[in-house]
Amino acid sequence: MSGFDTIIEGVLLGGVYALFALGLSLIFGIMRLVNLAHGDLILLAAYLVLSATTALGLPLAAASLLVVAAMFVLGFVLQRLVLERVLGDDILPPLLVTFGLSIVIQNGLLLGYGADSRRLQAGAFESSSVTLAPGLSVGLAPLTALVTAIAAVALLQLIFYRTSLGRAFRATADNPAIAQLMGVNERNVYAIAVGLSLAVSVIAAIVFGIRASFDPSIGPARLLYAFEAVIIGGLGSLWGTLAGGIVLGLAQAIGGRINPEWQILAGHLTFLAVLMVRPRGLFPARRT
Amino acid sequence: MSVESIDMPAGREQCPAGVPVWQIRVGTRRSRIAAVAGIALVVVLAALPAIASRNLIQDLIFVLTMLTLAQLWNVLAGWGGLVSVGQQAFVGLGAYALFAGIVMAGLDPVAAIPLAGLFAALIAALLGPLLFRLEGPYFAIGSWVAAEALRLICAQFKSLGGGTGMSISPGELSQMFGLKAVQALLGLRPAAARDVLVYWLALLLAVLVTLGIYAFIRSRHGLALAASRDNGPAARSVGVRTARIRHLLWIAVAFATGMVGAVVYLQKARISPDAAFSVTDWTAYVIFIVVIGGVRTIEGPMVGVLLLWGLVTWLAQYGSLYLVVLGTLAILIMLFMPRGVWGAAARRWQVQLFPTQRWLGRSR
Numbered sequence: 288m289s290g291f292d293t294i295i296e297g298v299l300l301g302g303v304y305a306l307f308a309l310g311l312s313l314i315f316g317i318m319r320l321v322n323l324a325h326g327d328l329i330l331l332a333a334y335l336v337l338s339a340t341t342a343l344g345l346p347l348a349a350a351s352l353l354v355v356a357a358m359f360v361l362g363f364v365l366q367r368l369v370l371e372r373v374l375g376d377d378i379l380p381p382l383l384v385t386f387g388l389s390i391v392i393q394n395g396l397l398l399g400y401g402a403d404s405r406r407l408q409a410g411a412f413e414s415s416s417v418t419l420a421p422g423l424s425v426g427l428a429p430l431t432a433l434v435t436a437i438a439a440v441a442l443l444q445l446i447f448y449r450t451s452l453g454r455a456f457r458a459t460a461d462n463p464a465i466a467q468l469m470g471v472n473e474r475n476v477y478a479i480a481v482g483l484s485l486a487v488s489v490i491a492a493i494v495f496g497i498r499a500s501f502d503p504s505i506g507p508a509r510l511l512y513a514f515e516a517v518i519i520g521g522l523g524s525l526w527g528t529l530a531g532g533i534v535l536g537l538a539q540a541i542g543g544r545i546n547p548e549w550q551i552l553a554g555h556l557t558f559l560a561v562l563m564v565r566p567r568g569l570f571p572a573r574r575t
Numbered sequence: 576m577s578v579e580s581i582d583m584p585a586g587r588e589q590c591p592a593g594v595p596v597w598q599i600r601v602g603t604r605r606s607r608i609a610a611v612a613g614i615a616l617v618v619v620l621a622a623l624p625a626i627a628s629r630n631l632i633q634d635l636i637f638v639l640t641m642l643t644l645a646q647l648w649n650v651l652a653g654w655g656g657l658v659s660v661g662q663q664a665f666v667g668l669g670a671y672a673l674f675a676g677i678v679m680a681g682l683d684p685v686a687a688i689p690l691a692g693l694f695a696a697l698i699a700a701l702l703g704p705l706l707f708r709l710e711g712p713y714f715a716i717g718s719w720v721a722a723e724a725l726r727l728i729c730a731q732f733k734s735l736g737g738g739t740g741m742s743i744s745p746g747e748l749s750q751m752f753g754l755k756a757v758q759a760l761l762g763l764r765p766a767a768a769r770d771v772l773v774y775w776l777a778l779l780l781a782v783l784v785t786l787g788i789y790a791f792i793r794s795r796h797g798l799a800l801a802a803s804r805d806n807g808p809a810a811r812s813v814g815v816r817t818a819r820i821r822h823l824l825w826i827a828v829a830f831a832t833g834m835v836g837a838v839v840y841l842q843k844a845r846i847s848p849d850a851a852f853s854v855t856d857w858t859a860y861v862i863f864i865v866v867i868g869g870v871r872t873i874e875g876p877m878v879g880v881l882l883l884w885g886l887v888t889w890l891a892q893y894g895s896l897y898l899v900v901l902g903t904l905a906i907l908i909m910l911f912m913p914r915g916v917w918g919a920a921a922r923r924w925q926v927q928l929f930p931t932q933r934w935l936g937r938s939r
Contacts, residue, residue: 321712323660372910378711382658383866384909390859391902394895507854511723514716518709548731548738555724559705562717566708 293544294537295425301516301536302433303498305529306491307509308516309439310484312528315517317460317480320374320381324388326510328485331392332358332492333501334400337407347409347493355489362485366478374477389506396503407496432494436532439487440525447525456480508551515558521568530570534561599933601793609928620778624761624771632774636842638884639777643784643835644857645864645876650788651828653871654797655821656711656804660858661718664725665695665829667852669836671729674846677743679734685752688776688837695833698725699826707822719854726852740847748844773842780838784831789873792931800824855898866905869915873929878917 311325322328332354339350369388373380409428418424447453458466459476467473495501495509512535520531535554542553561569624632644662652658672694676687702721709717730738748754749765757768791797802810803817810817836857840846850856860883868879883901890897912919921927 319712321715323715369906369910373913378656379652379658379870380909380913382660382712382715383862384906386660386859386862387866387902387906387909389902390855391899391906394898394902397895398899507719508723511716511720514713515720518713518717548727552724552727555720555727558720559724562705562708 290544291423293540295423296429297537297540298533299425299429299433299536300540301529301533302429302436303491303495303532304512304516304535305436305532306432306439306487306494307513308520308528308532309436309443309525310488310491311510311513312517312525313443313484313487314480316523317456318374318477320370320481321385322484323382323385323510324392324506325385325484325488325513326508327389327392327396327506328358329488329492329495329509330396330501330503330506332485332489333407333496334396334405334503336489336493336496337400337405340408347407351489351493355486358485358489359482362482363478365485366481367474370481371474371477389510393503393506400503402502402504404500404502405496406500407493409497413497428494428497432498435490435494436529439490440529443487443525452479512554515554518568519558519561521571523572524570527568527570527572531568534569597935597937600936601930601933603927603930605926606928606930613928617778617782621775624774629767629770632770633842634884636770636774636777636839637887638880639774639781640835640839641860641864641883642876642880643777643781644832644861645868645880646781646784646788646873647828647832647835648858648861649865649870649872649876650792651824653865654792654804655800655824657821657825658712658715659718660715660854660862661720661722662828662832662861663852663854663857664718664722665699665832666836666839666857667722667726667729667848668695668698669833670840670846670851671732671735672833673837673840674735674741674743675732677747678741683750683752684748684841685772685776688834688841691837692830692834695836696826696830699829700822703822703825707818707825722852722854726848729852730848736847738848740845740850742845745844748841770842773838776838776841777835780831780834785873787831789929789931792873796820797931798933859898860901863901863905865915867908867915869918869921870913871931872915872917872921873931874921874927875915875917879915882916 516532520527538557543550672691864879869875
């Protein structure tokens with residue numbers, strides 16, 4: 288295995304991390320909410336897709352659409368019934384509620400599905416690969432993950448800067464009180480943002496669930512990778528988050544190549560190093 | 576506004592006899608009764624090993640260590656606004672420092688406990704400036720990342736068992752300071768005597784930490800801390816050094832948390848990175864205790880830990896279901912009773928056993 292392979296592997300891994308991070312980044316940005324249950328919600332989505340494909344016998348694409356819709360509704364309801372009540376100047380209540388949610392989802396999944404490792408079945412897609420150049424072929428699934436991540440960032444950018452919903456998002460993020468005066472329904476904007484965040488997480492869950500096996504205990508680690516990607520990339524920039532995910536993926540791939548035990552640690556240490564050298568991230572938003 | 580409050584004299588020394596002087600008070604009559612009752616309770620708890628079963632002693636070690644961790648998290652996150660989800664880092668570091676001290680340096684376990692605390696404080700001092708670059712909620716996940724990194728680093732030390740962990744043989748602990756005296760005093764075998772010794776250490780830590788936090792919160796430094804949490808710029812404008820007070824609090828809490836970790840793992844005598852750095856065991860339970868009992872009160876963690884203990888004996892056999900119930904309970908309390916069980920009761924019946932609020936009142 289050459290060093291070049293490691294770099295390709297890292298970049299492709301970064302696509303998955305960027306997908307984890309997008310949903311987190313979205314509600315970070317709009318409502319200053321740090322959702323500590325984000326990783327466990329990704330896992331919940333993966334298990335829902337698993338159930339839809341195995342128990343209901345749906346094809347993966349149909350199951351995905353169904354779960355995207357279900358998670359959007361869940362996010363909307365979660366915001367309106369729970370999170371809305373604790374958002375405010377005090378940062379403690381929302382953190383504690385989402386942390387409680389994380390523990391509840393993680394252990395609920397353990398009760399419902401057991402501790403065994405599972406994987407989403409995607410047929411021949413999982414193992415097939417494409418040849419990019421002579422002697423260089425990459426797995427179709429990881430490549431799709433990266434392409435999906437790029438497409439998701441592009442789509443979210445489009446929503447943010449080209450639609451009235453995006454304008455409402457940006458206005459509410461800048462100043463909720465004035466946005467409300469201008470006729471923006473703040474409660475709905477927040478609820479749609481959380482719903483959108485969970486819908487994006489379903490895509491992350493599917494891409495991840497095809498690539499690797501998962502069990503209920505790995506949710507918090509997904510949250511940490513997502514967070515590291517956001518901070519490495521720089522707050523407030525979705526393209527930065529994609530870049531942050533790729534930096535994290537590269538760090539893990541290179542660390543893992545040196546010693547398999549160092550893969551995750553290398554990612555964490557890179558995060559701490561970025562925090563030390565460039566606390567605003569590598570690619571911060573130009574607006575301050 | 577009453578007439579008397581306008582008549583407030585400028586200074587005590589110029590105050591004519593008979594005119595009321597306004598002063599700030601923290602204590603109440605009930606709090607003085609509670610202090611006496613608290614001393615009595617500690618004396619009873621200290622004497623308990625003479626009659627209690629070994630099971631009860633082990634349960635109480637759990638209660639006392641969780642209470643200490645809850646008090647520490649409460650002062651850090653509740654009063655200090657440093658909402659850490661990474662306190663398991665310092666439990667794990669303390670535990671690993673204890674094992675390293677015993678196995679590699681041949682230290683006496685009891686002497687190694689404060690050193691374990693110092694080690695945790697040292698790492699906290701190094702991590703602090705880095706993590707404080709993350710504002711508010713980002714700090715929460717940042718502290719969690721740091722804890723995970725430390726877990727993975729501890730798993731690299733092959734001489735401390737690597738990823739699978741290690742045990743300390745009873746033989747290595749048999750020469751522990753005070754063990755022979757406890758054996759002779761209570762007529763116990765070494766294993767039971769070790770539990771009693773750990774129990775006393777846990778009781779000592781719980782009392783010292785609770786009193787230390789109580790005194791700190793009632794001091795002007797506690798007021799400065801609350802001001803830094805509520806409004807940093809305003810606090811700085813009246814001369815509070817907000818960054819410094821938070822950094823010192825972070826280090827002091829890590830020091831005590833490290834000692835708790837060392838005490839817990841002295842009793843377990845078996846360590847592994849996954850257990851010592853477990854976010855569920857050392858942070859989730861602790862947060863649930865504080866939330867259910869009542870954030871920003873000294874009594875809250877005490878009520879919370881007793882409720883947790885009750886739930887453990889009732890539900891622990893169901894494993895995951897227990898955590899689902901506990902998590903749901905914590906969310907519901909946060910939504911409908913944000914001051915927690917104690918906070919709601921104290922408000923309803925106007926009871927404060929360890930008052931930390933300042934009251935403006937007239938002196939006699």
